[in-house]
Amino acid sequence: MPLNSKIPAGEMAQKWINYKNTCKLVNPANKRSIEVIVIGTGLAGASAAASLGEMGYKVKAFCFQDSARRAHSIAAQGGINAAKNYQNDGDSTFRLFYDTIKGGDYRAREANVYRLAEVSANIIDQCVAQGVPFAREYGGLLSNRSFGGTQVQRTFYAAGQTGQQLLIGAYQALERQIALGNVTMYDRHEMLDVVVIEGKARGVIARDLVSGKLERHFGHAVLLCSGGYGNVFYLSTNAMGSNVTAAWKAHKKGAYFGNPCFTQIHPTCIPVSGDHQSKLTLMSESLRNDGRIWVPKKQNDTRKATDIPEEERDYYLERRYPAFGNLVPRDVASRAAKERCDAGYGVGSSRQAVYLDYAAAIERYGKIECNKQGNHNPPMDLVIKLGKEVVKEKYGNLFDMYEKITGENPYETPMRIYPAVHYTMGGIWVDYELMTSVPGLYALGEANFSDHGANRLGASALMQGLADGYFVIPYTIGNYLADEIRTKAIPTDHPEFVKAEKEVADRIEKLMSIKGTESVESMHKRLGKIMWDKCGMARNATGLKEAITEIRALREEFWKNVRIPGSADSMNTELDKANRVADFMELGELMCMDALEREESCGGHFREESQTEDGEAKRNDEQFMYVAAWEFKGNNQWELHKEALDYEIMHPTQRSYK
Amino acid sequence: MNLTLKVWRQQNAQAQGGFETYQVKDISSEMSFLEMFDVLNEQLINEGKEPITFDHDCREGICGACSMHINGQPHGPWQQTTTCQLHMRAYKDGDTIVVEPWRAKAFPVIKDLMVDRRAFDRIIQSGGYISVDTGNAQDANNLPIDKHKADESFAAAACIGCGACVAACKNSSAMLFLSAKVAHLALLPQGEVERKTRVVNMVDQMDKEGFGSCTNTQACEAECPKGISVQNIRRLNAEYIRSVFSGD
Numbered sequence: 001m002p003l004n005s006k007i008p009a010g011e012m013a014q015k016w017i018n019y020k021n022t023c024k025l026v027n028p029a030n031k032r033s034i035e036v037i038v039i040g041t042g043l044a045g046a047s048a049a050a051s052l053g054e055m056g057y058k059v060k061a062f063c064f065q066d067s068a069r070r071a072h073s074i075a076a077q078g079g080i081n082a083a084k085n086y087q088n089d090g091d092s093t094f095r096l097f098y099d100t101i102k103g104g105d106y107r108a109r110e111a112n113v114y115r116l117a118e119v120s121a122n123i124i125d126q127c128v129a130q131g132v133p134f135a136r137e138y139g140g141l142l143s144n145r146s147f148g149g150t151q152v153q154r155t156f157y158a159a160g161q162t163g164q165q166l167l168i169g170a171y172q173a174l175e176r177q178i179a180l181g182n183v184t185m186y187d188r189h190e191m192l193d194v195v196v197i198e199g200k201a202r203g204v205i206a207r208d209l210v211s212g213k214l215e216r217h218f219g220h221a222v223l224l225c226s227g228g229y230g231n232v233f234y235l236s237t238n239a240m241g242s243n244v245t246a247a248w249k250a251h252k253k254g255a256y257f258g259n260p261c262f263t264q265i266h267p268t269c270i271p272v273s274g275d276h277q278s279k280l281t282l283m284s285e286s287l288r289n290d291g292r293i294w295v296p297k298k299q300n301d302t303r304k305a306t307d308i309p310e311e312e313r314d315y316y317l318e319r320r321y322p323a324f325g326n327l328v329p330r331d332v333a334s335r336a337a338k339e340r341c342d343a344g345y346g347v348g349s350s351r352q353a354v355y356l357d358y359a360a361a362i363e364r365y366g367k368i369e370c371n372k373q374g375n376h377n378p379p380m381d382l383v384i385k386l387g388k389e390v391v392k393e394k395y396g397n398l399f400d401m402y403e404k405i406t407g408e409n410p411y412e413t414p415m416r417i418y419p420a421v422h423y424t425m426g427g428i429w430v431d432y433e434l435m436t437s438v439p440g441l442y443a444l445g446e447a448n449f450s451d452h453g454a455n456r457l458g459a460s461a462l463m464q465g466l467a468d469g470y471f472v473i474p475y476t477i478g479n480y481l482a483d484e485i486r487t488k489a490i491p492t493d494h495p496e497f498v499k500a501e502k503e504v505a506d507r508i509e510k511l512m513s514i515k516g517t518e519s520v521e522s523m524h525k526r527l528g529k530i531m532w533d534k535c536g537m538a539r540n541a542t543g544l545k546e547a548i549t550e551i552r553a554l555r556e557e558f559w560k561n562v563r564i565p566g567s568a569d570s571m572n573t574e575l576d577k578a579n580r581v582a583d584f585m586e587l588g589e590l591m592c593m594d595a596l597e598r599e600e601s602c603g604g605h606f607r608e609e610s611q612t613e614d615g616e617a618k619r620n621d622e623q624f625m626y627v628a629a630w631e632f633k634g635n636n637q638w639e640l641h642k643e644a645l646d647y648e649i650m651h652p653t654q655r656s657y658k
Numbered sequence: 659m660n661l662t663l664k665v666w667r668q669q670n671a672q673a674q675g676g677f678e679t680y681q682v683k684d685i686s687s688e689m690s691f692l693e694m695f696d697v698l699n700e701q702l703i704n705e706g707k708e709p710i711t712f713d714h715d716c717r718e719g720i721c722g723a724c725s726m727h728i729n730g731q732p733h734g735p736w737q738q739t740t741t742c743q744l745h746m747r748a749y750k751d752g753d754t755i756v757v758e759p760w761r762a763k764a765f766p767v768i769k770d771l772m773v774d775r776r777a778f779d780r781i782i783q784s785g786g787y788i789s790v791d792t793g794n795a796q797d798a799n800n801l802p803i804d805k806h807k808a809d810e811s812f813a814a815a816a817c818i819g820c821g822a823c824v825a826a827c828k829n830s831s832a833m834l835f836l837s838a839k840v841a842h843l844a845l846l847p848q849g850e851v852e853r854k855t856r857v858v859n860m861v862d863q864m865d866k867e868g869f870g871s872c873t874n875t876q877a878c879e880a881e882c883p884k885g886i887s888v889q890n891i892r893r894l895n896a897e898y899i900r901s902v903f904s905g906d
Contacts, residue, residue, distance in 0.1 A: 047792075050792070051791075051792040054791040054792060065715060065721075065723065066713060066723065066772075066774070066775060066776070067722075067775065067776065067778070067779050067819065068779070069722070069779075069819055070715055070716075070721040070722060070723050072715070072716060072721070074716065074720055074721050074722075075716045075718050075720050075721065084798070084799075086799060122793075122795070124798045125795035125796065125797055125798045126790075126792060126793070126795045127798075128795065128798040128801065128848070129788065129790045129794065129795035129796070129798075129848060130787070130788050130790055130848070131787075131788045131811075131842065131843050131846050131848045131849055133808050133809075133811040133812035133815050133842070133846065134798075134808075135808075135812075136803060136805045136808045136809075137805065138805050139802065140802025140803050140804055140805065140808075141799050141802055142798055142799055158812055158815075159812065161720065161816060163720075164720055164816070164818075165812070165815060168815060171782075172782060172786055172787035172788070173787060173790075173792075175779060175782045175783045175786065175787060176783070176787045176789065178779075178783055179783035179784065185779075187776065187779075210768055239715040239716040239717070239721065240714060240715055240716075240717060241715050273688040274686055274688055274689075276686060276688070276689045276693045276696070276697065277693070278690070278692065278693050278696055278717065279717045281717075281718050282718075400738075401718065401719060401743065404719075404736070404739060404743045404744075404745060405690075405743070405745065407745070407747055470792045470793075471792075471793075474792065474793075519700055519703045519704070521696070521699075521700060522700070563703060565702075565703055565706065565707065565708045565709065566708045570669075570670060570769075571670070571711060571768060571769045571772070573709070573711055574703070574709060
């Protein structure tokens with residue numbers, strides 16, 4: 001099937017306006033008989049389910065957590081971007097569009113990104129109307145801060161808990177629709193297959209995780225809002241339950257997977273402390289607003305951070321990238337940290353960490369506070385005391401978290417940080433309408449591939465999730481459903497439902513019958529190690545080929561030797577994990593294939609064979625200016641489709657933050 | 659360090675539960691409490707036994723899923739800390755740790771340490787929102803909000819819905835949870851329109867769910883991992899009285 005991105009004709013700034021003016025509508029009476037299934041209740045899923053419920057559709061929403069409010073969007077810390085230009089610093093829809101395309105290293109679709117920038121301002125309005133308590137200035141207006149890859153202040157925030165506050169807003173809107181009967185909520189449910197009838201998505205098979213029972217659910221359309229697949233690396237900043245299963249099942253039922261190798265390694269995470277480590281914790285990018293990143297100038301320097309004098313510190317981001325300094329995009333900052341550590345300048349017991357230092361910021365803020373009090377010649381201890389208070393107000397929860405995890409006080413000694421897997425730009429391929437290559441099946445938020453190219457800018461994930469759910473899908477889904485008003489609800493004893501359920505049941509039975517010797521967790525760790533070593537921050541052809549062989553062998557071993565205690569007909573968290581890890585074992589191979597195929601470096605994808613003399617990522621626009629959309633063709637078999645990226649407005653250049 | 663764990667095991671909501679004793683060895687002080695449980699579960703799986711079921715997800719102290727009652731305290735000994743953020747530095751070699759699920763009538767046990775907290779969702783459904791459909795908003799800065807009020811609203815909205823307040827309360831009252839939501843919305847001008855009906859409906863729903871009454875012992879605030887203040891309960895009571903006794 002040829003890829004059709006369905007980008008509307010016309011000038012860039014008019015495309016979305018024209019689309020909205022001409023797309024098909026569904027009248028209110030017809031909406032009442034149309035059912036929509038939403039998988040996942042993070043920012044994309046909750047906002048979509050609530051909005052569609054408000055519009056009058058009959059919605060069924062699913063999440064694997066015990067409550068919709070716990071989806072992993074809740075853990076997003078730093079903020080959400082919007083082109084409001086409240087700071088009068090020259091921001092505009094165009095600038096946000098420009099920064100996002102450039103930040104993504106020219107591997108995102110222009111029209112989608114322009115629309116994202118366009119609706120960003122509406123998101124802030126909507127969230128404030130819902131009662132999201134964003135940070136404010138004393139005059140009562142909204143406050144902003146800076147994030148990586150931009151030179152304006154367009155990030156709205158609620159301390160270091162922005163994701164939590166936005167999700168609670170969307171969750172409350174969703175709960176309101178549940179109370180009104182417009183949305184039915186299925187918590188502790190996992191989607192285990194999509195049901196496709198006559199080429200269209202018509203429902204799902206879900207497992208009630210408490211009773212273990214399989215359920216069939218019909219829908220005129222199915223929305224995948226199931227997040228990213230960073231947990232393929234085992235150690236990531238994702239929640240323990242975050243998984244690829246819903247997206248992967250859709251992929252196996254015909255949805256193309258876009259740019260699977262585009263993974264974001266976040267530069268500021270708490271380093272691994274030992275083999276027991278179950279997950280990694282992010283220290284928000286917002287900390288790079290005020291914190292300075294450095295390593296000692298001397299290799300293998302074992303002195304305490306506070307004992308190393310100023311002139312013996314290498315603020316390597318400020319040195320290498322004077323224009324953006326500590327606020328270079330994430331991929332650049334991560335690689336720079338790896339470079340320093342690999343060269344022997346790392347700190348901490350593992351030597352796999354760099355310092356994020358707040359001493360200068362504490363002093364700067366302290367002086368400002370003293371000035372506010374009219375004290376222009378204050379003693380240093382007062383400056384430090386007041387400075388710490390300001391930093392506490394801005395980042396207190398993050399500093400507390402750091403202290404709990406490491407036992408060190410970041411107000412006194414610099415934090416140790418190291419890059420970790422955080423986000424996946426790749427995902428299910430979608431067209432302009434967010435529809436996958438299966439009609440009636442949509443993907444929103446991190447689950448799709450569309451807006452961030454090869455690298456996502458900070459504070460843009462929340463923006464995209466809510467843009468898709470609140471402001472895009474309510475329009476685009478109508479364009480499809482308008483032709484479905486004559487489709488009656490399909491009874492779930494239809495042969496395709498029966499068949500899909502049987503496939504799911506057979507797989508569960510097979511997993512339970514292995515009764516091997518190794519736990520799911522242990523095999524997941526082994527997969528993660530292969531992925532991190534060979535498909536992580538730096539990749540090369542030899543390593544990727546080895547990884548594919550190793551993953552295949554591990555997968556075979558998994559299906560022969562995994563041990564799942566208990567039974568399938570009741571709550572069984574090991575079985576839940578096994579179902580997810582089995583899918584990661586397949587996805588890992590596709591990621592390596594995609595990374596192998598893309599013989600260029602771009603954004604978070606760094607092929608060692610393709611770098612400039614000073615170690616920056618070197619793109620190859622002539623050969624690789626496309627979206628890699630992979631079609632599943634059976635075990636270990638995929639066909640690559642290429643969607644060419646035509647830049648009408650932007651002129652791709654070597655990305656420079658110097 | 660080596661530890662003795664006494665953990666509540668219960669096959670399902672109907673089954674009779676009881677404590678089982680386990681030994682864990684070579685626990686590093688760097689581990690989180692849940693990572694120590696991962697070690698125990700790995701051990702149980704290797705012995706051919708069923709691992710312990712417990713709720714957990716983000717392991718960053720924000721999703722509110724984790725919920726262990728540790729040596730008589732919800733989320734264990736550290737102040738303002740969820741179970742997932744509690745680290746084994748809090749214990750020493752030879753310690754015995756008793757771990758139970760949240761105990762409250764409104765939170766029935768699902769299995770082992772996992773409970774059903776959907777009563778909280780139903781309380782939110784009864785009014786914990788501002789009724790604004792998507793697309794109806796004015797420009798965000800058209801509505802200046804006093805910074806102190808916005809900050810206080812945020813402090814209340816920081817509740818993670820974990821249920822530690824209920825577990826800590828001798829009456830299993832949900833007043834801290836409920837009051838945090840009422841305060842979050844009542845402190846903002848956007849919440850003004852539905853202010854009166856919201857508080858009454860939400861209190862009614864809380865009572866229906868079988869949560870107990872508040873007798874102001876303030877154990878909820880002491881154990882809350884996010885430090886939600888009992889000042890919110892004062893606000894809730896004021897809101898309730900204002901709503902019930904005002905004429906219109």
